[in-house]
Structures are given as C-alpha cells and as structure tokens.
Amino acid sequence: EPEVTQTPSHQVTQMGQEVILRCVPISNHLYFYWYRQILGQKVEFLVSFYNNEISEKSEIFDDQFSVERPDGSNFTLKIRSTKLEDSAMYFCASSEGVGYTLRNTQYFGPGTRLTVL
C-alpha cells in the first residue's frame, strides 16, 4: 500500500541553524501538508500546498518557515533559523484530488522529531 515517507526520523540541530525536513508524498496525490506536534500538545496544522504554491497557512507558519516541491517526488519544510520552541514532531501528509471531498482523507507520514539545542 502506498505511504507517505519522511526523512530523517530524528534531527538534532543547534539554535539558529537552518533545517530542511523532507517528505515523499503518495505518488498520485496533489495536495501536501505539514503539521507539527510539540511534546504533550495537540497536532497543529502549519501549511497546505497545491500546484506549486501555498494553499492555506496557519498563524504558526511565519516567515521563518518555507515549503517547496523541488522535484516530482519530494516536498520539503525549511526552518531558516531554528529556535528552542521549534522542537517538535513534524508530520507530512498528502491527499488526492482537488475537490473538498477528495481532500478529506489526509494520509500522514511517520514524522520527523526535531530537537533544537
């Protein structure tokens, strides 16, 4: 069964460094998403991406974040200058189709645990 994959599974970085989290969505899917979960807190929506542009973003997704689909298979989240509070589990997801119903099922990857020291 097709699945969303994410690399690395765990990333440790120093405060102020740039990190790139990578995701390979399911191959025929058109919508891509990033979520994060700070330890002990809710899973929070960051951004959705369609047709090479941001479709929707939350208040959390400020100028230090960016997303990109650099080729036909990868979807990345970049954090330009990491802060301690960026430590969290980051989940990538994808969904097929364009209409509301087809976007309803989001398939999640296993997550990347980011630790900022």
Add this chain to the structure above:
Amino acid sequence: GNSVTQMEGPVTLSEEAFLTINCTYTATGYPSLFWYVQYPGEGLQLLLKATKADDKGSNKGFEATYRKETTSFHLEKGSVQVSDSAVYFCALRPSGGGADGLTFGKGTHLIIQP
C-alpha cells in the same frame, strides 16, 4: 475559532471491555469529523470519518456518529483487543472549499491489558 476536545488519558481497559472515547467540537457550519490512530513509532492513520450530521463512520469494529445537536463524535468499540492500544486523535476539517488544515484534539492514550 475551531476546536476539538477529547477526554484525557490514559484510558486503561481490560481486553474485551467496551470502549468509549469522548470527543466534542466547536466549529461553524458542518465540518467533517475524523478519528485518527497512532500506533507506537508510526504516523497518524485515518480510522474513520463522517462528513454530515447523523453519519456513522465505522472501521475495524470502531464506530462514531456525527451528532450535530450535541457537537460530538464519540468513538466506540464493543470489545477491545490488546492490539488496539494506541493514541487516538479526534479531528475536524472546517466546511468550505478553501479550508485544508485539520484541527486536532490532544489525543487519548488507550492501554488495553490482557
């Protein structure tokens, strides 16, 4: 804004017990409602969903009914197994074509003892 409230965990049950995990939501209109499950070391998997009032989602023996009048989507299973031990997340997606992001509850850790 939109929000989802789940019962706090952990919830510990014996095998074959009846399970209920409460979920209530706040949203305008008619959001779509979801239950996701996360097994240790894995990502979030969609367990079931309902897209309109009085719809019942079901999968793997789990059920949840979309109750507009009580703004609830409680998860139930008649007889749980050890393999059901996981974290369960209730979530909503706002109605309206432009809304993409899911709003999640905090998750309920379910522990089933043999």
